[in-house]
Amino acid sequence: MASFLLLIVCLGLGVLVARVGRPPEDLARHLNWWVLYIAFPALVLHYIPHLQFNMSLWFLFVGLWLTFAAWWWLGHQLGTRLGWSRGTIGAVVLTGGLSNTSFVGFALVEALRGKDALSYATIADQLGSFLMLTIGGALVVAMYTGGKTSSRSIARKIVLFPPFLALLLGFVVAATPGWPTAIEDVLARIGSTLVPLALFSVGLQLRVNLSAHHIAPMFACLSWKLGIAPALILGIGSALHIQPAMLAIAVLQNAMAPMITGAILAEQNDLDPPLANMMVGIGILASFITVPLWNLLV
DSSP, X not given: OHHHHHHHHHHHHHHHIIIIIOOOTTHHHHHHXXXXXXXXXXXXXXXXXXXXXXXXXXXXXXXXXXXXXXXHHHHHHHHHHHTOOHHHHHHHHHHHHOBOTTHHHHHHHHHHHOGGGHHHHHHHIIIIIHHIIIIIIHHHHHHHSOSOOOHHHHHHHHHTOHHHHHHHHHHHHHTSSXXXXXXXXXXXXXXXXXXXXXXXXXXXXXXXXXXXXXXXXXXXHHHIIIIIHHHHHHHHXXXXXXXXXXXXXXXXXXXXXXXXXXXXXXXXXXXXXXXXXXXXXXXXXXXXXXXXXHXXXX
16 A cells, blocks of 8 residues: 555656646756666666576566567567657657566555565566566667667667666676675665656656657557556466466566656657656556456456
8 A cells, every 4th residue: 555655646746746846947857867877776786686586487577578579579560660750669669568567566466466476576577577677678778769770889888778787786796695784775775766756757747638649659558568468478378377376477567557667768868758758657547447457367
């Protein structure tokens, strides 16, 4: 309940401040810079050294990789055929391919499946969405931000992406006894600023007056994210006879709304920020209805 309340309060405050508070110009962009380049790397450095790679749970995170890759291909093909800009395609790929498996995901999984299911949800989040945002997100940005798209330029953008650097350092630390307690606490505290600031930023930029050219991308993206992707995972998992409890969490985590940090990554790189933020805001609200419906099916 506290997670839901924080989500609603931070998102609502952003909307309210944007309407009546006269916030400083470019406030959302500055908040997003902190989220993407400070808070998110801090979370990576905090969580990665504690990861337990249990391959018996492979479907929880591989399912998220699969839907990301499938939507990237499908979204690119669809956008190219319909004449969407590269920025719009990039925003659609990031928001439709990455699930909000942590903040919204944990809250909904706990409410629908109980606390015991959070262990599965955490694996899906950290080995699935977490890694896909760090690696796949950097690759998407490199592909769709324009300019040179040679292999060398793409590799350079990925390697210099701060969360990716944090990921590499996190793996190094994982091979050691770990961070000192004081550093662990600092990383956790800095990382804890990600969710409230990200939600507040989304609220600041949320607009419900859709432009005509945004209707088709939004419909396609949310149809995939909230409907087709979880159906695909349910079908594949059933065919592979995945354990029911694990399959249920895999389906629910794939059914979550677009990831907030994915939209911030789009905004920071000018990949159609208005579209990315609308998809997150509307997607979160819609997921409060669609995710419980998926829970009835699994």
